[in-house]
Amino acid sequence: MSQFDASSFASRLRQLRASRGLSLRALAGVSYYAKSYIHELETGRKQPTHQVAQRIDDALDAGGELVAMVDVRPEGVRRRSLVAAAGIAAALPRALLDGGPKLGSSVPRQLLDRTARLRRVDDYLGGIDTYSMYVSELDSTLRLVKECSYSEVTGRDLLAVVSEQAQMAGWAAFDAGRHGEADRLYRLSLDAAHDGASAALAANAMAFQAYGATGKKATELAIAACEIADKEATPRVRTLLHTRKAWALAVAGDVGETETHLNIGAAALTEQDDRPEPDWVYWVDETEVEIMTGRCWAILRRPVRAIPALELALSVYDDTHGRDKSLYLLWLADAYIDANEIEQACEAVSRAMKLSVGVGSVRPGSRLQAVLDRLAIEPLLPCVADVMAEATEFIHHRQTCVATPDR
Numbered sequence: 001m002s003q004f005d006a007s008s009f010a011s012r013l014r015q016l017r018a019s020r021g022l023s024l025r026a027l028a029g030v031s032y033y034a035k036s037y038i039h040e041l042e043t044g045r046k047q048p049t050h051q052v053a054q055r056i057d058d059a060l061d062a063g064g065e066l067v068a069m070v071d072v073r074p075e076g077v078r079r080r081s082l083v084a085a086a087g088i089a090a091a092l093p094r095a096l097l098d099g100g101p102k103l104g105s106s107v108p109r110q111l112l113d114r115t116a117r118l119r120r121v122d123d124y125l126g127g128i129d130t131y132s133m134y135v136s137e138l139d140s141t142l143r144l145v146k147e148c149s150y151s152e153v154t155g156r157d158l159l160a161v162v163s164e165q166a167q168m169a170g171w172a173a174f175d176a177g178r179h180g181e182a183d184r185l186y187r188l189s190l191d192a193a194h195d196g197a198s199a200a201l202a203a204n205a206m207a208f209q210a211y212g213a214t215g216k217k218a219t220e221l222a223i224a225a226c227e228i229a230d231k232e233a234t235p236r237v238r239t240l241l242h243t244r245k246a247w248a249l250a251v252a253g254d255v256g257e258t259e260t261h262l263n264i265g266a267a268a269l270t271e272q273d274d275r276p277e278p279d280w281v282y283w284v285d286e287t288e289v290e291i292m293t294g295r296c297w298a299i300l301r302r303p304v305r306a307i308p309a310l311e312l313a314l315s316v317y318d319d320t321h322g323r324d325k326s327l328y329l330l331w332l333a334d335a336y337i338d339a340n341e342i343e344q345a346c347e348a349v350s351r352a353m354k355l356s357v358g359v360g361s362v363r364p365g366s367r368l369q370a371v372l373d374r375l376a377i378e379p380l381l382p383c384v385a386d387v388m389a390e391a392t393e394f395i396h397h398r399q400t401c402v403a404t405p406d407r
Contacts (some may be wrong), residue, residue, distance in 0.1 A: 024039055028224075028227060037194065050067065052195070054066075055197065104151040108161050113150065115137070117204045122168070128172060131176050141161050142162060157268075159192045162192040163196060167280070170185030200233050209364040218252075232278050235269060235277070236279075240267050294335070295331050302338075307335045323359045327352075330349065330371050333349045333352070345371070350390060357394070372388065
């Protein structure tokens with residue numbers, strides 16, 4: 001059988017795009033892939049799957065030419081490379097293999113149901129506690145992808161599971177301070193989403209990458225995430241993507257665009273749509289929009305707009321969600337400082353520390369230090385002295401309980 005020629009595919013893709021008069025951004029828009037991913041295909045850095053080639057072929061009206069170039073590859077090459085890229089292994093879930101190594105169409109649904117249950121653990125525990133569990137779950141699914149046989153449809157569904165689980169594990173890694181590992185897992189998720197032809201999952205993987213990135217890269221990733229999925233995303237997915245884009249823009253200091261995308265995200269949540277929402281946006285609701293709104297205005301130093309949104313959201317946020325509520329209280333404290341409400345800021349910091357005791361996450365501690373540094377300019381105020389003393393004890397306790405994470 002002939003072998004796939006990556007350079008020939010890349011060259012022909014460039015020629016076809018040029019002949020159609022399309023820019024990289026334009027082709028990305030009509031194919032629902034990120035501009036950076038199209039560029040990697042055109043330079044031979046990435047190899048397309050059948051599904052990727054089919055979508056781009058359709059977008060370019062290439063009459064099956066690009067698909068034919070991809071389909072000369074021996075079956076299973078991408079499967080092996082995906083698992084190799086993950087660099088991990090674990091025991092197969094035996095219950096899923098009863099009856100032999102041929103997987104039925106119900107297996108991905110079973111895995112998604114289990115993933116949904118595990119995802120909710122993150123509401124109560126931090127990444128230090130959940131990371132190993134989530135990676136183990138991903139390992140098992142990757143072994144299924146590698147060692148079993150299945151139909152093309154089932155294979156695509158399995159890749160969607162891999163993408164979801166890699167995002168879940170990547171988030172846990174990020175929350176635990178394992179930033180390098182988080183990036184690797186998000187890249188694995190993006191590859192699986194592309195191979196499974198899921199624009200929404202690909203967009204969410206990029207939104208996760210944007211959240212962990214800094215500077216121009218964060219903004220570019222957040223913009224690309226909206227571009228590749230916006231046309232076909234369900235309302236809650238659009239809300240998630242646009243509020244994350246708003247956050248990246250707020251960090252970059254773009255007030256106008258931040259407000260625009262907060263409004264788009266809020267409006268999307270009110271849209272009527274008969275399509276079922278994916279489980280990975282189960283937590284996206286009006287409260288989440290208020291939280292993102294408050295955080296955006298807080299980092300933009302607009303306390304008059306930040307404080308009402310955060311106070312409203314926190315009034316209905318349960319204390320059992322210790323990590324998240326403590327983080328949002330610390331953003332509220334930041335906004336109070338900007339409003340020169342130092343006593344209220346100290347109260348919010350104190351509450352945040354109490355809620356985050358024992359939480360397996362490095363993020364509350366990092367956010368706490370940033371707020372304490374701002375409070376330190378008012379050392380003579382009794383409330384500041386009290387909260388500083390409380391913080392000293394809190395930080396000492398965390399240092400004895402949580403090992404320093406790797407970057």
